[in-house]
Amino acid sequence: MKRHVHLVATPLILAALVLLWWGYVRAFEVSPLILPSPASVGASIVDLLQSPRTWNHIWYTLYETIAGFLIAVVVGIGLGALLGKTPWLERTLNPLIVGLQVMPKIALVPLFVVWFGFGPTSKVVMAAVLAFFPVMTNTIIGIKSVERGHRDVMTSLNASRWQSLREVELPASLPFILTGMEVGIVLAIIGAIVGEYLGGSNGLGYMAVAALNAFDVPGMFAVIIILTVIGFLLYALVVMLRRFVTPWHESVLITRET
Amino acid sequence: MVSEASASSPEIRLSGLEQRYRTEAGGEVLALTGIDLSIRRGEFVVLIGPSGCGKTTMLRIMAGLIRPTSGTVEIAGRPLWKGGARDDSAVQELGVAFQEANLFPWMRIEENIALPLKLRGVPKAKRLERARALTELVGIKGFERRWPRELSGGMRQRAAIARALSLDPHILLMDEPFGALDAMTRDRMNVELQRIWMMQGCTVVLVTHSISEAVFLADRIVLLSPRPGRMDTIIDVPFPRPRDGDSATRPEFQAIVRDLRKRLDAMS
Numbered sequence A: 001m002k003r004h005v006h007l008v009a010t011p012l013i014l015a016a017l018v019l020l021w022w023g024y025v026r027a028f029e030v031s032p033l034i035l036p037s038p039a040s041v042g043a044s045i046v047d048l049l050q051s052p053r054t055w056n057h058i059w060y061t062l063y064e065t066i067a068g069f070l071i072a073v074v075v076g077i078g079l080g081a082l083l084g085k086t087p088w089l090e091r092t093l094n095p096l097i098v099g100l101q102v103m104p105k106i107a108l109v110p111l112f113v114v115w116f117g118f119g120p121t122s123k124v125v126m127a128a129v130l131a132f133f134p135v136m137t138n139t140i141i142g143i144k145s146v147e148r149g150h151r152d153v154m155t156s157l158n159a160s161r162w163q164s165l166r167e168v169e170l171p172a173s174l175p176f177i178l179t180g181m182e183v184g185i186v187l188a189i190i191g192a193i194v195g196e197y198l199g200g201s202n203g204l205g206y207m208a209v210a211a212l213n214a215f216d217v218p219g220m221f222a223v224i225i226i227l228t229v230i231g232f233l234l235y236a237l238v239v240m241l242r243r244f245v246t247p248w249h250e251s252v253l254i255t256r257e258t
Numbered sequence B: 001m002v003s004e005a006s007a008s009s010p011e012i013r014l015s016g017l018e019q020r021y022r023t024e025a026g027g028e029v030l031a032l033t034g035i036d037l038s039i040r041r042g043e044f045v046v047l048i049g050p051s052g053c054g055k056t057t058m059l060r061i062m063a064g065l066i067r068p069t070s071g072t073v074e075i076a077g078r079p080l081w082k083g084g085a086r087d088d089s090a091v092q093e094l095g096v097a098f099q100e101a102n103l104f105p106w107m108r109i110e111e112n113i114a115l116p117l118k119l120r121g122v123p124k125a126k127r128l129e130r131a132r133a134l135t136e137l138v139g140i141k142g143f144e145r146r147w148p149r150e151l152s153g154g155m156r157q158r159a160a161i162a163r164a165l166s167l168d169p170h171i172l173l174m175d176e177p178f179g180a181l182d183a184m185t186r187d188r189m190n191v192e193l194q195r196i197w198m199m200q201g202c203t204v205v206l207v208t209h210s211i212s213e214a215v216f217l218a219d220r221i222v223l224l225s226p227r228p229g230r231m232d233t234i235i236d237v238p239f240p241r242p243r244d245g246d247s248a249t250r251p252e253f254q255a256i257v258r259d260l261r262k263r264l265d266a267m268s
Ligand SMILES: Nc1ncnc2c1ncn2[C@@H]1O[C@H](COP(=O)(O)OP(=O)(O)OP(=O)(O)O)[C@@H](O)[C@H]1O
Pocket: B021, B022, B023, B029, B030, B031, B050, B051, B052, B053, B054, B055, B056, B057, B058, B099
């Protein structure tokens, strides 16, 4: 019984929050320019979803997010594997990596717009840059945490570096890499949206800004909710990947403990 | 492989071996010292001794997994370590079964067993066929497609033994391979191992804590004493092969068991 409580509780909490929002707007007669009522936002969502232009923007944002994310995953795993297998290189580059990680990369958006233009490329780059770090650092951690006994087996079998990487280090890192990807997909969306906020005329980020500039506050809220749903779906997709990629792992049995 | 040198020289020769470990606290542990041992090709040698006396260390040195602090290791007449690097060709024909099963959790049992063959480029169908034959041999038939975590500790150990056997190794190093098995299965595995060894003519070095297992399997038993680990006695076990349950009841067999037990008791 307890295992299924969330199936009822989660929608109830969501409904309660919307009710609270509605009650607050009603009771204090909040100006719709500051906080529109749930009803007007709902109507706005329905309106938006009926317009093909909205779908165009959705595809734009999706494309930028997914392209950036995929680049981040490929480059992140590749570099992470290289650094994880080459301790001296990792030690050498570590200060640089930490520095880049700490740097507020969002501040680079204007620069990327200058470098890559107002089109989707600058957003893809932003999404990739943000999603890259968690994937890479988790790959390094994964490769370093291969059990000694497992290394011994490969050494006694005289395996080459490449064979060890393919048969042992990468599979052993997969649970870590997936955790990095879960963080990475969320950051990729943020990267794409912020890029759209600051430059160009496409995507949901642009739509939100455009709505605000037209004093269409319900419209802006509607865009944010659409964005949230998209983000949620992408995140859920990456989480589901775990089942297929690491069916052997405890985390797949004891569902979602990581 | 069969050169003049290897025909006349011992399969494994350890001389003046010493192993020190650096501890976390900055100190040093002398794990092994003064080890001199020659193992003939095709011989079955059993290492026995109290816990912590350096049996695993000695096996790891023979496997080329650690480089001894001093002394030399020769495999078939060739030094295992040459100028800081391991001579990989010396460990080509090596099968190792570790104290822990060390199966890879992301490979199914058959893939684990067939991994050594995969690394040598044996085609998939062929190596899986070999894996199936081996699961039958070690008594875990029917579990080929399972994940390691779905097997009991003893079954995992048997899968690890199958993996060590998959290459038909010339040298088989086994660290308490039957430690997690019940007495009945253990006796059966001992008979099986003797059969495999007689059939393939490989050289076996096996670590155990079981005195009767040692006497049942060994041509020679090397008794190690602890702190620091050194060679205490070498005992010849001259009984004819194949040995069976009856061999173990004979008075000569029992005499060696008693002698070994006395020596081991005196150490602790
Ligand atoms: N990596 C290591 N670092 C430091 N000390 C070690 C290391 N490995 C082993 N030792 C020490 O060396 C000694 C011998 O260890 P070893 O594992 O060879 O014993 P063993 O005879 O196999 O014991 P057991 O029968 O319990 O398996 C022990 O005192 C142990 O603490």
